[in-house]
Amino acid sequence: MSVEMKIDGPEQAQGDQTGAQAVLGHESDRPEGGLKVTGAAPYAAEPCPPGMAHGFLVRAPGLGKVRLTNLEVVQGMAGVLTILRDDRMIRNAAQGTSESAPVQGVDQADYVGQPIALVVAESFEQARHAALALRVETAGGALVVNPQDAVATDDDIDETAQGDLERAFASSVHRIDQTYSTPSLISAAMEPHAALAEWDGDRLVLRASLQMLKYSRTEIADCVGIAPEDVRVLAPYVGGGFGSKLGICAEAVAAALAARQLGRPVRVVQHRRQVFEMNTRRSETSQRIRLCSDENGQLTGIGHQALVSNLPGEDFAEPVLQATHFAYAAPNRLLRRAVVRLHRPAAGSVRAPGEAVGVTAFEIAMDELACAAGIDPVALRLRNIPRDDPESGLPFSSHRLAECLTDGSRRFGWSKRPTAPRQQREGDWWIGTGMAAAFRVNSLMEAEARVVLSAQGVRVETDMTDIGTGSYAILGQIAAERLGHPLSRTEVILGDTDLPPSSGSGGSFGAASTGTAVWLACEELRRVLAGRMGCDMADLTLKDGYALCDNRRRAIAELLDGTPVTGHGHVRPGAARDKVRQATTGAHFAEVAVSDVTGEVRVRRLAGTYAAGRILNPRTARSQCHGGMTWGIGMALTEALIHDRRDGHVVNRDFEAFHLPVNADVPALDVAFVEDRDDWLGPLRAKGLGELSICGAAAAVINAVHHACGVRVRDLPATPDRVL
C-alpha cells in the first residue's frame, strides 16, 4: 500500500492538522540522545568484526607525477597486508550524485594531500606507521594554485543581466562599489570520515559516515563494479557532515576494494589532518558588489560579480549568487560568477553552499549603502523587499522577511542604537551593533518512507540519516502525531539502504522531504483504520492509542486484530517548482565589543529570527540555528583555510591552527521563529531551516564591528590585524 504525492500546488496543504496528540510542533527530546552521550550509539568506525584489518590513507606531499620509492620495504614491514593503489579510490564524488564525478589517478597528484594509496595492516598502529614510512615523491607539478594567476574560460562564466546597471549606477543618488573576499573554509565535522567494509560473498556491507545513502550506494557500487542491489550502506549515526559527506570519499572506496582483495573486513578512518585536505572545501570567493539607490534608499541597481575556484573537471561551483537572484528588488541587475581552475583540494558543498558566503558579502554591502545613504539598516532592507521574485516575476510561496526584520529588531532592542559608529565605549572596548538579513533557497526532494503499525506501536523506516539534526526526533513526532500514539511507543529506524530511499540529509531539505514521506505513509494507515472503524477519514481522530469516530472509540491495537499494517509514503517535487519561488528568510542582530588595544572582537550578543515554514520541533530547530550562528561567528572572526602560495597545500590542517569558535567565543544565542506556513510544500508545510541560520550571520558581526569602531572589514575573517 502506498500514498504517492507530487507537489503541484497549494491545494495539497491540509491545514496544520496538529490533531489531538500535541506532539508535532512541540518541544521533544532526541530519542537517541541518551545512546549518543553514553557512547552506546555505534558510529561507522566503532564495530570491530572478527578478522578486521586497518587501513591508513597516504597523501601526496606535492603536485604532479607520483612515485613511490620504497614500496618493497614498506610492503615488508611488520603487519602490512597490502598497499592498495587504485584510481577508483580517489574518485571525488563531491556532488553526492553519481554522474558528475571526474576520476583522477593515483599516479597524478592534482592537489597536495590527494590520497594516492591505502596501506592495510593487522593493526591501526602498524598501518599508520607503514603509511608514514612510505616515501612519496612528486615531480613536474608547476600547476596553478592561486586565483590571481588564473583566468576563467567562457565555459566557466555564468551571467544574468536585466536592465542597464552601468547607467543606473551613474545616475544614482547613493552608491557603493566594493570588493569583498572570503577564504576557503572546511566542514570540520566532529566525526572524521570513516568506513568499515565487509563482503558477504558478492555483496558489500559498508558502514560509513555519510549524508545521503541512496546516492552513496550507487556511487560505491559504480566504483567497485557491482550492482547497487549488492551494496548495503549503513549509517545509523553520523557525527556531522555539513556537506563533506554528501558523496562518498576516498576511505569508503579504499576500504571496499581492500576488503574484497583481502577477504577480510577493512576499516579506514581519515586522520583529522586528512579530513582537512582530502574532502571538499568551500571555495574562497572574491565578490565585487555594486549597489545604487535613489535618495530614499530604493535600490535601482544590483551588481554582484563573484570569482570562485575548483579543480579542473569538477562540476561544482560555489553558488555565491543563489540568493542575490531573489533577495531584493531592483530593475537593473548584473549577476556574474566565474570559476577559475586551481590545483587546490576540490571545492564542494559546505553548509549553505552559496548563501553562506554570498549573503554575507551582500549584507555587508547593504550595510555600507545604509551608511552612505544615512538610512537605518533595517529600514533599508524593509524598503527593498520584493513583492514577487525580481527576476522571474513568479510569486513567493511564502515570504516573511518583513516580520523577521521587525520582530527581530524588537527582540534585540535595535531602536536604542546610536545611528553613527564609534559612539559607545566601555574601558578599552568599543561597543557596536549590526544586523543582516538571511536568505536561503528552499527545495523539496523525492523521498520514500515506510511506517508499520502494530500492537507494539509505530515503527518508521527509511534510509534517512540523522547527522546531528534531529531526524530521529521529528520523524517519530510526525508518525506519533498522525497515528495517535505516544512517542514512547514510536520507533524510528534510519540509516540503512535496505529501507525505503529517503531524500537523505543535505541542502536543508531532509526534514521537509522525508517528513512528508512519513506523513504520506501515515495517511495510508489512517485510511485503513478509518475503513475498519467504518467512517470517513475526515471524521477519524487518533489519540492515545485509540481511534475515535462519532461516539465510538476503539483501541487501535484491537482494530489491527493481531496483524501489523504497513503504509508506504512517496513524495516527489512537482510543478510547484515552476509556479512559485520558494525561499526562507531571517534576520540576524549582533552586538560586539572591539578592543581598542588589540583589535580583538568579542561577540556579546547574537540573535536570529527565522521564517522557515512550519517548525516541527522547536528544540531541534533551535539547536540547528545555534549551530549556524556559531558558524557565522567563526566565519566572521577566525575561520580560514590557508593555502600555501607555492603549491596550494592546506597549511592549517587541524583544530589547533584552524580556529573554530569555542564556548568562550559564543555568547548565549537568541533564536526566534516567525509563524510561517508554506502551502506549496504539501501537507507538512515545513521548509528547510538549518542552513538559513548561517546565511548572513557573519555579516551582522562584521557590521557590528564597523558600528563599534568605524573599521569596515571587507576581507574575512576579521582577525585583529584587519581590525586595528
Ligand code: MOS
Ligand atoms: Mo549540505 S552543505 O547540502 O550538507
